Amino acid sequence: MVKKIMTGNLAAAWGAKISRAEVIAAYPITPQTIIVEKLAKFISDGELKAEYLRVESEHSAMAACIAASQTGARTFTATSSQGLALMHELLHWASGARTPIVMANVNRALAPPWNIWADHTDMMSQRDTGWIQFYAESNQEVLDTIINCYKLCEDRAIQLPAMVGLDAFYLSHTSEIVDIPDQDIADKFLPPYKAFYPLDVEHPLSVGSLAMPHQWYSEFRYKIYKSMEKVIPKLNKIEKEFNKEFGRNYTGPLDLYQVEDAEIILVAVGTVAGTVKDTVDYLRSKGLKVGVIRLRLFRPFPSEELIKALKNASFVGVLDRSFSFGNEGQIFSELKASLYQTNRDPLIKDFIVGIGGRDITTDTVKKIYENCQKCLKNKKIDQEIEWTNIKV
């Protein structure tokens, strides 16, 4: 067990290294570049036995990863915003082909205008592609989640790819203390990848052929739906083992902070949750009953767990660091929809924060809290969607 000071990008590279990724095909894009540079260095220094494919675009990177995974190798890649958007066609392909690829995505805003700072629109836009999606709050979590993802994705019941999001610059370029898991213990926790339908000259198969409307395309898609349903129970089981082996305390799809008796609950994703937790501490010191739920897992959407965690709340303020134009912030939409099917009806409001990397301070969060308090007092929300801290 070695502790090192490292940035989120280096933590992602270490995650891939400890997981013994075998084929890495990646294309550089700010702010992900350090991940691929570090991995190339690990390989050339002989510290990681892997093939590094210096592909000519993100699209080819994902294509090479899919093919390598289908040949039986454990694959890893990393990208960000424009690169993730370019891969879009193949994100659908990776999940349809049931390849357990793990990808680190540095959450960055989409152009135009050009913006390289933290924003969740890139990963949120890919929520329909059938990938499991995690959002990390710390560099430690980035490293650990990558290892856990391999164990989760390579399970026969799952066989789906996963992406781990880390906020641009807040995690990718900020140093924190990270505990690097022991390779021997990691090897026992995560055995070598064994593909279920590999390309093998001894057992020839044609992989990915045409499937007609009357049979069996719908059934293949149905199987992905069923596998997604198994993710949360599997994740809980895997994390319990991980926590035991490596001395961590991950709590599944949600990270709950002071929600038990909270009247007002804020829901956030990524590094902003850290700022919210600090604000919650301050507000609690003033006797205010407030808590925060950090969504670690966004796909599959943990509606059951969220509804349970919100059980005593009268007001829910959702902080979205992205927006689905023509509708609402994505977390807000999905949470609101989950609440509809229950008998819970807290007031719920969408706060759009931190778009394009705009800084979210404890002051911003305090203002959000005060607004929530005001709405709760008036027993209704003033507006459903509020773009906070905008120069209007």
Next chain:
Amino acid sequence: MNRAGIPIEEYVCSGHSACPGCGALLVLRYVLKVLGKNTIVTSPACCFTAIAGMFPDTCIEVPLLYNAFETTAASASGIEAALKIKGKKDNTHVVAFAGDGGTADIGLQAISGALENGHNIIYVCYDNEAYMNTGIQSSSLTPMGATTTTNPIGKEAGWKITPKKNMMDILVAHNIKYAATVNPSYPIDFVKKVEKAKATKGFSYIHAYSVCPIGWRYQPELGLEMGRLATETGAFPLYEVENGKYNITYKKKTKNVLEYYKLQGRFRHLSEDFINDVQVYIDQEWQKLLLKEECSKK
């Protein structure tokens, strides 16, 4: 073991959905005969996707991976990397099998990237000179004068006036180790060149002439006759480039391109003047090829 000059063993079986007289099938059949059982093929959306049959059927007896349209070369490089890391690459050939669209148009970026990285794969482009699977639309390898659904003849002359993109030149510019044009009408030459590609440690490219009776509009029984005319008129010269050295493997350019064009419905609308222009272009390209071969000898 050979029969009629080519290996006997088959790796494609009957019952597939290719059109009667399909050239692509002959290309794949010959390539797999040479490469054998230890081959993994990756193929994009193209005629072959439909030919191989729908799930759970397949007409090919080696592992086959279907990939997205523009990713054939990237997919092949991924398979090669995985085989390398598993220690299986030395005994296994990786073949990228794409049509002209998936190679020269949408797939061009990936092939350029994979070739520059020097991956050890054999890329076979079966050139049926249009997007045949989707209903005969033009590609950059559609020849001068041809009409297709996206180069239709209407009130104004809409047929293709630009010549075929020279894929061989593009790849030679990347310092490719081995590239060759092949034609099923010349099977011994075909097999020899695939053997050379098989022995190459690095990226090799086979550009195969692939007849299409539906798209080119001729009677299917003329399939191999069409191939002979294509080569003998210079429309599809047979040559190879090994580490920059050119070698023309069939030197008889004796016929006028009119003899080749007149048999196909896709050229029926052309005037004598236009066909003369085509002949001039073909003659120029042939001269260039002869010069390249000459220079290679020095």
Next chain:
Amino acid sequence: MKNNQKYSSVEDLPEASVASVSTVYIKTGSWRVYRPEIDKEKCIKCFICWRCCPDISIGIDEEGYPKINYDYCKGCGICSHECPNEAIKMKREGK
């Protein structure tokens, strides 16, 4: 009627669309309009017909002559056109 009975429900499907049933059960011979017929008197056993068949529907009989498998032959006529000794003639199917 296509026989696609290898899988009967979503439960026995593989997770990914991996195909392994050979197409040999599909008798494409039904596509034919003209059928090739080999005249053994003229046949010189060069097997050029076998070589140029896109449907791989020419085999070899007990006497060592090429034998057309009419279950698969689509009647494209390439073998007839290529035969160096004109030993293969195309006849209208059904006559």
